[in-house]
Amino acid sequence: MVPKTECVGIELSDRSYDIVIGTGLLDDGASLDKLPAATTALVVTNPAVSKLYAARTLALLQRKYRPVLLIELPDGEAYKDWTSLNLIFDRLLGAGCDRKTLIFALGGGVVGDIAGFSAACYMRGVPFVQIPTTLLAQVDSSVGGKTAINHPMGKNMIGAFYQPLRVIADLDTLDTLPERELSAGLAEVIKYGPIADDAFLHWIEANLDALLARDKAALAYAVKRSCEIKAWVVGQDERETGLRAILNFGHTFGHAIEAGLGYGEWLHGEAVGCGMVMAIDLSQRLGFVDAAYAERLTRLIERARLPIRGPALGAERYLELMRVDKKSEAGEIRFVVIEAPGRAVMRPAPDAMVRDVIAAHTA
Template identity: 75%
Template sequence: MSPASATAHEWHRVRIDLGERSYPISIGTGLLGDTDSWAGLPRAAAAMVVTNDVVAPLYLEALRSALAPHYPQVHQVVLPDGEAHKDWATLNAIFDALLRHGCDRKTVLFALGGGVVGDMAGFAAACYMRGVPFVQVPTTLLAQVDSSVGGKTAINHPLGKNMIGAFHQPARVVCDLAVLDTLPPREFSAGLAEVIKYGPIADMDFLSWLERNLPALLARDRDALAHAVRRSCEIKAWVVGQDEREGGVRAILNFGHTFGHAIEAGLGFGEWLHGEAVGCGMVMAAELSQRLGHVDAAFVERLTALLRAAGLPVRGPSLGADRYLELMRVDKKAEGGDIRFIVIEAPGRAVLRPAPDAIVRDVLAACTG
């Protein structure tokens, strides 16, 4: 039995509370191919599934079949896979398909894939006819616990990651744990970085649970995965519900991302996976937190050990401090040329702080090469 047609077992629902833009996150097994998963969505004459050439052979037909009872027409556009294609040219391929099929402003887009597909399909939905509904169907662990939730959509610019985008909330997020069975080990580890992130910023009990249950997660135990995805979504829902457009507390979700985005841009998008760069960036951000006097060395080592055990890199590439600083000044959290970082003020609590270049250089000297 394929993962997409697996019988649905116990499932969970997390709600993002944003007034009229509120929506559910469904988490379970066998949801993707279950017709009932798609009931109650906006009515339309057509749906458009946006996916990529890796995911399409695995899950496209199962989703199309499940959507067919709800939409008279189900179109598709299959994009090239990878962060290197998260650009204007690939975005235009989505618009080309929408226009070619005569899609109107009620057409519902379904983002079937990882974070790149979700970001681009969501951005296309935000722009097409000034906004059409879309649904996130994340097929990677990273997308299920982070990028599919919260409405941030974007493409990359050669000078910076996710610099061109919009906030556009999905109508629903459907996380089918069964699709994680086909995720390559490297991609799975990259997703664990975004799971681990939630511990230091918001829930040290969850961090302890991850330390105890990492072997089960790496073995893709369904119960362990269900708890990890659900708790991650609960924390993100709590944060996004307070700050939808990242004007304040939502910035804590970017722990490790300032350093991580610099790694991705500096090496060339796609050389390191996003989760790999974020995992390494968290080590750097923890080291910065220690040097600013907020946490001790034991905390840094604890986090580093967990990331290493998850199969993630914990030392950054040697781009040179000047290059790192140049790239980080393009980060969306920078203001007036000053770089601001998410640091751990105390275990389980994160804040946004500037840091002197001299200290950042010390961190880079200690954590790269």
């Protein structure tokens, strides 16, 4: 039995908000309860999501807001850039939108990131709400206030910490998610086990088939527990000065894959899944976990239908890309590694060791 609605709170003083998780939320006016009045609401989405959910979202918002505008951005990570950002600003300015405009991000991680960044910038900040429609967005990118666009030299390098007023995660939107996108989202679910909750990792191993089959009860628990862990981390370190960096387990290698191939060739979750295989190998080589644990995590990632071998960009290219990662300091790459099951730390590693990891896990 799937509970209709559950809430996970993120405690950030006057920027606190709820993540609302359930089914039928796009048809439920209660999703908008206590959101502020606005002169205009703007829905930012892409053509694929618009075709499926724009009409329902507009009907929902029109119960509370007039007018409700819509903009469709090009679909894909390759379009998370200045050009798409300016399309949002053109729409806002063209409609005469003021500081009481409310932006709604309807889509996956790309839409959420770029819509959130536009909200952070427009008139020095207007409120926004996340309506994530992919598993990856529901368990990770919509939560915590990271907003950004990409630069050709690095992923998410231009952005701001800017919290939404609410996250509305309607599990029904996962029914239309392509299989590849579902697996990509599972990468972000899986990461929470090694970094913070070994019992959750055991649960994922036992319930992975149900998650792949889109069992609503399993998905509801996976989304809720993932959000609880992220809320706990973000509540302690909103701006990633320390603890929050553990949420990037697998991302240093993963972002290098995305940038090296060109954004959009691999999905973000696919790159993170492969990145976790590399990161757990690095954790083992640094002496933190044993081979059995590294193999256990690798097999789970493979069962989730994620790649476990990266593209052959060459070790030097990987290192070059990782040195512009946001976690690097003075050119020294700092990796999220697993110190023990359920506990992650940030550590540097010798370049020679990193080259060996890359050689072991690239095609």
